[in-house]
Each structure stands twice: as structure tokens, then as C-alpha cells.
Amino acid sequence: MTSNRHHPNHPDVDQSDRTIPRNLRQTGDADVDLLISTRVRQSPFWHLSVEAGCRQATVYNHMYHPRAYIDPDEGGLDAEYDLLVDEVTLMDVAVERQIRVEGPDAEAFVNYVITRDATDIEPMRGKYAICCNQDGGILNDFVLLRLADDEFWFSIADADLKQWLQGVTVNSEFEVDIDEIDVSPMQVQGPKSPAVMESLVGDVVEDIPYYGLMEATVNDVPVLVSQTGFSGEAGFEIYVREATKNAEGVWNPVLETVEAHGGTATGISHQRRIAAGIMSLGQDMDDETSPFQVNLGYQVPDDKDADYVGKAELERQRDAIENGDFPFTHKLVGLKMAGEPIRDYAPDFWLVSDPETGDECGYLTSAWWNPELETNIGLGFVPATKLQAATDVPLDDSIYDADVDAEFEVHLPDEYAEEPGEPVYATVAKVPFKESVNPSAREQAKIHARDDMNDSGSRSSGERE
Numbered sequence: 269m270t271s272n273r274h275h276p277n278h279p280d281v282d283q284s285d286r287t288i289p290r291n292l293r294q295t296g297d298a299d300v301d302l303l304i305s306t307r308v309r310q311s312p313f314w315h316l317s318v319e320a321g322c323r324q325a326t327v328y329n330h331m332y333h334p335r336a337y338i339d340p341d342e343g344g345l346d347a348e349y350d351l352l353v354d355e356v357t358l359m360d361v362a363v364e365r366q367i368r369v370e371g372p373d374a375e376a377f378v379n380y381v382i383t384r385d386a387t388d389i390e391p392m393r394g395k396y397a398i399c400c401n402q403d404g405g406i407l408n409d410f411v412l413l414r415l416a417d418d419e420f421w422f423s424i425a426d427a428d429l430k431q432w433l434q435g436v437t438v439n440s441e442f443e444v445d446i447d448e449i450d451v452s453p454m455q456v457q458g459p460k461s462p463a464v465m466e467s468l469v470g471d472v473v474e475d476i477p478y479y480g481l482m483e484a485t486v487n488d489v490p491v492l493v494s495q496t497g498f499s500g501e502a503g504f505e506i507y508v509r510e511a512t513k514n515a516e517g518v519w520n521p522v523l524e525t526v527e528a529h530g531g532t533a534t535g536i537s538h539q540r541r542i543a544a545g546i547m548s549l550g551q552d553m554d555d556e557t558s559p560f561q562v563n564l565g566y567q568v569p570d571d572k573d574a575d576y577v578g579k580a581e582l583e584r585q586r587d588a589i590e591n592g593d594f595p596f597t598h599k600l601v602g603l604k605m606a607g608e609p610i611r612d613y614a615p616d617f618w619l620v621s622d623p624e625t626g627d628e629c630g631y632l633t634s635a636w637w638n639p640e641l642e643t644n645i646g647l648g649f650v651p652a653t654k655l656q657a658a659t660d661v662p663l664d665d666s667i668y669d670a671d672v673d674a675e676f677e678v679h680l681p682d683e684y685a686e687e688p689g690e691p692v693y694a695t696v697a698k699v700p701f702k703e704s705v706n707p708s709a710r711e712q713a714k715i716h717a718r719d720d721m722n723d724s725g726s727r728s729s730g731e732r733e
């Protein structure tokens with residue numbers, strides 16, 4: 269993953285460990301309409317989201333993805349956030365495509381392509397997992413669902429994972445079938461989500477553990493229900509089978525039930541996911557990002573005997589970090605920032621500079637205002653050397669729990685800056701900024717690691733406390 273190339277794209281920000289640097293040019297928001305055409309797929313829920321008032325969308329997995337519903341004059345994204353944390357919302361996440369791996373070698377194949385141990389996943393349970401390439405770069409992060417001994421679903425983030433999975437099987441001995449299936453998920457999220465789900469499928473929903481699965485029906489349509497989500501709040505996902513036929517049959521009664529409990533359809537809340545420390549593929553990490561750069565070091569176990577794609581390189585990186593080195597120029601951290609409240613998506617990776625020298629040194633990947641903390645918060649890449657100078661904590665996942673005395677300046681657009689053209693003050697913060705109702709996969713891993721330590725009486729240096 270390393271090279272000595274130097275690029276004229278804000279060259280003071282060292283991107284020498286990337287083959288393709290991030291585009292750090294500050295182009296600002298563009299007055300450009302999203303073109304709706306047949307070149308980009310419409311999910312089975314797309315027309316229903318439009319009917320529900322979708323006013324803003326993006327493209328995700330080659331599909332249109334609703335991102336906002338409530339009009340700004342009626343509160344906009346802040347109102348959607350309030351509904352999520354106080355009431356309940358319905359989110360169209362059909363773009364999270366389901367890639368099914370099925371066959372007698374399904375477990376062995378999945379164990380080979382993910383970094384974690386697939387053999388630990390019981391049928392009708394799920395796990396947050398990642399796939400990496402041979403250089404240790406993150407290809408995709410997803411919820412991995414195991415429906416049976418010989419059947420797994422990858423509920424993927426925004427990347428073409430199907431083709432890569434199929435490519436791995438070429439000239440291999442794995443006896444598996446790999447296909448995208450006609451299943452589309454929707455999310456019911458927020459403190460009233462258990463009541464909504466009980467109205468839809470009965471009180472049996474109380475028996476679903478976190479990352480557990482249950483077969484059910486909604487309006488006589490077969491669905492798979494899981495206690496998962498992308499919000500940091502209590503929530504469930506409803507995977508609609510034969511979604512191209514059954515979309516209305518599930519969406520309409522679910523939306524009616526959500527509305528009966530005081531909620532409505534909203535976009536995915538990046539405001540809340542940032543507070544929970546949940547990362548977004550493409551923004552906070554990509555295929556040139558190592559798990560050790562972005563709070564995913566726990567995804568690289570030190571006790572997995574089986575081989576997997578990227579194992580040798582990831583173990584080399586882990587050993588280097590344990591020996592006090594950090595094999596990358598930058599590390600993702602949480603930042604609390606001054607400035608006017610950031611209330612919309614950032615069109616650019618906003619630059620970070622060192623207040624001692626004034627030199628550009630990093631960039632924000634995600635940022636938003638947090639009303640509970642009454643400050644702007646964000647995730648961003650900053651120089652590893654500056655972090656190492658500020659703490660004795662190694663630059664593994666444990667740094668996200670540490671008090672790190674490091675300051676930066678963030679170059680926000682004038683609409684958010686305290687003074688036009690001047691950067692705002694920022695400090696490194698613990699991640700997550702706000703605890704999840706159901707702990708995120710990262711927090712769950714931390715809890716499980718502690719439980720494993722107590723059970724065994726020993727602790728690996730790679731586990732988070």
C-alpha cells in the first residue's frame with residue numbers, strides 16, 4: 269500500500285501511502301440536479317420513497333438512494349434526526365444489496381474472504397465484517413447474515429463486491445454459487461421501533477437478539493427480520509423477499525405503522541451515525557485504507573488459523589503497530605470543532621492544518637453538528653506522527669478510548685467558519701462521541717473481547733478494553 273509518489277493535490281497533505289490520492293480540491297457545493305435515468309437502477313422502493321416525499325437522493329451501489337424527506341422550512345434534516353432519536357423512522361436502504369453465497373463450501377469460502385472467523389457465526393445470526401484485498405485495503409464492510417449452514421448473505425456497503433467474490437472463485441476449488449438476490453431491506457429505527465415491529469410481526473420480535481435473525485411475514489409477505497441498523501439507535505431491518513413483486517405489500521403497512529407511532533419516512537441519519545462512530549465506506553475508508561487506520565483493527569484477529577485474503581499483509585501491519593511503528597502517514601480520529609453548526613452534507617474533504625505551523629496536514633471525511641454535545645463533530649485523517657507525539661497509547665483501536673491532547677485547525681467553508689477565510693479550532697475526541705442504544709459492531713467487539721478475556725484469563729494486545 270506504500271509508494272513514494274508525490275502529487276500536486278494539496279501536496280502539503282502527505283498522501284504518499286496511497287496510489288490514488290483523495291481529491292482535496294475545495295470545489296464547494298454545486299448547483300447541479302441529480303439526473304434520473306435508466307442508467308442507474310431504481311430499487312423496488314424508489315417510487316414509494318418518492319411518494320413519501322423524498323427531496324434529495326444520491327447514487328449508492330448503482331441505485332438511487334433517498335437521503336432527505338422533510339422540507340427545510342419544516343425542520344429538514346434536524347427534524348429527521350429528532351424523529352430518529354425521540355420517535356421512530358422508516359428508512360429505504362434497498363441499496364444495501366444482498367449477495368448470496370450458497371453451496372457445500374459456503375462456510376469455507378466466506379471464511380477465506382472475510383478477516384473475521386466465519387465459523388463462529390451460527391445459523392440465523394449475523395456479524396459485522398469486512399473484506400480486504402491482498403494489500404490489506406478495505407473492499408467492503410457489511411452485515412454478514414448466515415441463514416443456514418450452507419447459505420450466507422452479504423448485506424453490502426457501496427462497492428461492487430459481487431464481482432470480486434465471483435472472481436475469487438475462478439480456478440478455485442470452492443463449490444459455491446454467488447449471486448445478487450431479489451431481496452431489499454428497509455430499516456425501522458428509533459426508540460419506538462420495538463413497538464412498531466411488535467405491531468407488525470407480534471411480540472416474538474422481543475426474542476430477536478442483537479444481530480439475530482427471524483423469519484416472519486408482513487401483510488402475508490415473507491420477510492427476514494434482524495435487529496440491526498445504521499443509526500446508533502434501537503432498530504430493526506426488514507428484508508423483503510421477491511422485493512420487485514412485494515415492495516408495496518410490505519412498505520405501505522410498515523409506513524402506516526410507523527406513522528401511527530408518531531414517525532415517518534426519513535433518510536439515513538449521517539448526523540447520528542457520525543456521533544456513534546459508524547464509518548461510511550467511500551467517505552471514511554476505501555480500498556486504500558487499512559483497518560488499522562480507521563478503528564477496525566479488531567476485525568483482524570490474532571487467533572484465526574485459517575488463511576484469508578490479505579492475512580499476511582494485515583498481520584505484518586499489526587506486528588509493526590505492536591512494535592511501536594505505524595506503517596501509514598495518517599490515522600482517522602474523532603474531532604470536536606468550533607464554528608457555526610454544520611447541518612448538511614459536506615461536498616468536499618475539508619482540510620485540516622497544524623496550528624503550530626499553519627501547514628495543511630490532513631482532511632475531514634465526515635462532519636455534522638451534534639445537538640446533545642452542542643458542538644460540531646467529525647471524523648478525519650490527521651498525521652500519525654503528531655498523534656504519536658501526543659500520547660503513549662499505540663495507534664491501534666485503543667487510541668479511540670484515550671484522552672489525546674492534540675489540537676488542529678479545520679478549514680470550514682465561510683458559512684460555517686467563525687470568521688470568513690479563517691480555520692476553526694479542533695481537538696481530538698474519543699469515539700464514539702455518543703453511545704449507541706444498541707452498541708455498534710465496534711463497541712460489541714470491545715464488549716466481547718472483554719468477556720473473552722475474563723473467560724480465558726488472558727488478553728491480546730489487539731483487543732480493545
